Amino acid sequence: WTLNAPERDGQMSEKTKLADSGSQRLGEIGLNNFAPYLMNRIVGRYNDSLSKEMSSLGLTTPKMRSLAVLFVLDGIMIRDLAVYAVVKQSTLSRSLDALESDGMVRRETDSIDSRATRVFLTEPGRAAFESLWPRMAESYNRMFKGVGADERRAFVGTLHKMLSNIRHHEF
16 A cells, blocks of 8 residues: 555554555455444444343344334334434344334335335334333433534534445435
8 A cells, every 4th residue: 555644663653554555455444444243333232232132122223223214213114213223124024023022113005106115103003112212311311421522413424424435215
């Protein structure tokens, strides 16, 4: 790889390393500078912090994500729920079967497109999500401890740009 900025004491600056990461190998970038690795660690720890409460409610991560999305966007199409919940459609289908069996969601054929199905949160599903929400909020707030409001907004803005760069859907 080539140096695009002056070296300091024989070391490339972090800014230059990140800017030139397209031509570097992972070992040169380092795990602590590789955003996908850091994002996976954060999400993994976040999910792990919820596992006990989710388990007590009979929920898995895909089920929890589905309930969370439906809490905000109730009655969406299954294909859209898969995107928002970041769950493969085959996994989502099994999760929805279990959630429906537990009375937490109901599925209805779309009134305009009979080939499509919409998913709705039921009162037991809403109650399960609401009982989990305080723990989710606590974990979320812990992630942002020491991060000011402006820095948080900038970070979320950066995540939106990154998602826009890689997404396959309109949302």
